[in-house]
Amino acid sequence: MTVTSTDHDNTAVDEDGFRTRIREFLDNHASRRAADDELSDIGGPVPGQALAAARAYQAALYEAGLAALTWPQEYGGQGLPSRYQTIFNEEAADFVIPDGIYTIGFGMCIPTVLAHGSEANKQRYVRPAARGEEVWCQLFSEPAAGSDVASLRSTAVRDGDEWILNGQKVWTSGAHYCQYGIVLARTDPDQPKHKGLSMFVMDMRAPGVTIRPLRQMNGSANFNEVFFDSVRVPADQILGEPGEGWRVALTTLMNERVAIGAGRSTEKTSPLTPIALHLELAHRRGLVDDPLVRQDLADLLIRYWVLDMVGLRIRGAVAAGRVPGPEGSVAKLSGALLNRRAADVACRLAGPAATAWSEGDNEAQRPNQMVLVAPAAGIAGGTNEVMRNILGERVLGLPKEPSVDRDIPFRDLPHS
Numbered sequence: 225m226t227v228t229s230t231d232h233d234n235t236a237v238d239e240d241g242f243r244t245r246i247r248e249f250l251d252n253h254a255s256r257r258a259a260d261d262e263l264s265d266i267g268g269p270v271p272g273q274a275l276a277a278a279r280a281y282q283a284a285l286y287e288a289g290l291a292a293l294t295w296p297q298e299y300g301g302q303g304l305p306s307r308y309q310t311i312f313n314e315e316a317a318d319f320v321i322p323d324g325i326y327t328i329g330f331g332m333c334i335p336t337v338l339a340h341g342s343e344a345n346k347q348r349y350v351r352p353a354a355r356g357e358e359v360w361c362q363l364f365s366e367p368a369a370g371s372d373v374a375s376l377r378s379t380a381v382r383d384g385d386e387w388i389l390n391g392q393k394v395w396t397s398g399a400h401y402c403q404y405g406i407v408l409a410r411t412d413p414d415q416p417k418h419k420g421l422s423m424f425v426m427d428m429r430a431p432g433v434t435i436r437p438l439r440q441m442n443g444s445a446n447f448n449e450v451f452f453d454s455v456r457v458p459a460d461q462i463l464g465e466p467g468e469g470w471r472v473a474l475t476t477l478m479n480e481r482v483a484i485g486a487g488r489s490t491e492k493t494s495p496l497t498p499i500a501l502h503l504e505l506a507h508r509r510g511l512v513d514d515p516l517v518r519q520d521l522a523d524l525l526i527r528y529w530v531l532d533m534v535g536l537r538i539r540g541a542v543a544a545g546r547v548p549g550p551e552g553s554v555a556k557l558s559g560a561l562l563n564r565r566a567a568d569v570a571c572r573l574a575g576p577a578a579t580a581w582s583e584g585d586n587e588a589q590r591p592n593q594m595v596l597v598a599p600a601a602g603i604a605g606g607t608n609e610v611m612r613n614i615l616g617e618r619v620l621g622l623p624k625e626p627s628v629d630r631d632i633p634f635r636d637l638p639h640s
């Protein structure tokens with residue numbers, strides 16, 4: 225879970241006792257991480273059983289007073305400083321935590337509600353999310369607006385006490401099991417593209433919302449196309465003011481990069497855990513003494529450790545109350561490149577078994593799954609090229625990309 229700033233500094237909580245409580249909770253409600261559990265589950269399947277397990281886990285976490293650690297107490301959080309989230313992450317690194325369905329809600333949507341929602345919205349949405357009762361998705365991308373999300377075409381038109389939404393979103397992770405989503409729509413086409421947007425909380429079961437799953441190349445269907453056909457959204461479900469949607473979206477996107485790039489630490493696991501599968505494959509094929517294989521493994525491990533340290537730095541900045549800047553993009557880009565490298569090395573180690581394996585031989589199948597899943601990390605939450613642009617402009621001080629449509633009313637832009 226991404227840490228957010230808090231209104232309360234509940235510093236009276238004893239850190240050692242807190243660590244013990246977490247350990248006891250995880251021993252009772254999660255399973256210990258096995259050697260080959262490192263495979264990223266971006267885009268992985270979420271069958272009904274896994275949903276039920278996630279809900280049960282989150283409900284128990286809430287009951288134990290360990291959910292939403294940094295969120296304000298008046299909305300159902302624990303009001304603790306960020307270092308308690310770090311302690312939780314350290315302990316959780318040894319466990320498989322079944323909370324993947326909440327990543328977008330906790331990491332992106334609820335922090336956005338907390339930062340920009342009305343008091344009534346915070347009272348209504350934050351606690352049920354912390355309890356795991358309501359799951360959230362993020363509805364930004366459209367067929368003609370991904371990297372350049374501000375060019376989106378979904379519209380929201382005010383009608384009395386409601387807004388009427390029309391349009392289409394795509395790649396909406398988890399929309400098929402979510403109760404709520406945050407949706408970015410164009411409310412004023414007479415403004416330039418960044419200025420005429422607004423952000424809304426959408427009830428995913430509202431009349432006029434149609435959700436269609438998209439099949440991914442690894443066989444799962446975790447994201448969706450979402451269509452809005454005159455969906456009525458109450459006016460008080462806006463986050464921020466009308467026309468402020470881009471500013472609100474930046475809160476979500478910044479949290480997203482940090483959540484993807486530096487979300488969970490592996491600090492407490494064995495130093496070799498990140499390459500456990502690779503080691504297993506090397507042993508299996510009698511390659512552990514091969515100097516070139518050892519070089520690949522060492523290279524991979526060093527990259528994982530460096531990424532961990534970047535994550536530590538980001539979490540430290542958040543803990544100190546700073547808003548992370550381009551380091552979120554550094555972590556996001558490095559993680560995506562590392563996923564690809566890890567898949568390549570795993571395939572070299574597995575040999576022919578990476579393309580054809582015996583049924584039930586999970587170890588041999590894993591490199592293949594890594595290959596099929598790795599590209600997603602270089603696209604979700606901003607592509608590698610977009611991260612490089614951000615780093616070029618904000619870290620290296622290179623000239624900004626030319627932008628010819630920034631000041632032209634959206635209505636006057638040519639649309640294909």
Ligand SMILES: Cc1cc2nc3c(=O)[nH]c(=O)nc-3n(C[C@H](O)[C@H](O)[C@H](O)COP(=O)(O)OP(=O)(O)OC[C@H]3O[C@@H](n4cnc5c(N)ncnc54)[C@H](O)[C@@H]3O)c2cc1C
Binds near residue numbers: 371398447
């Ligand atoms: C696993 C996964 C989960 C996702 N979940 C969600 C979700 O829950 N909600 C949501 O709203 N979206 C989601 N997305 C969508 C994601 O945010 C977009 O796919 C992403 O922003 C890229 O947009 P696009 O696919 O339209 O590609 P485009 O923007 O069309 O890019 C196509 C290619 O052009 C390159 N490119 C584009 N602009 C530039 C530039 N300025 N400079 C250099 N190169 C450029 C890109 O890097 C890419 O290679 C998800 C995507 C994935 C893969």
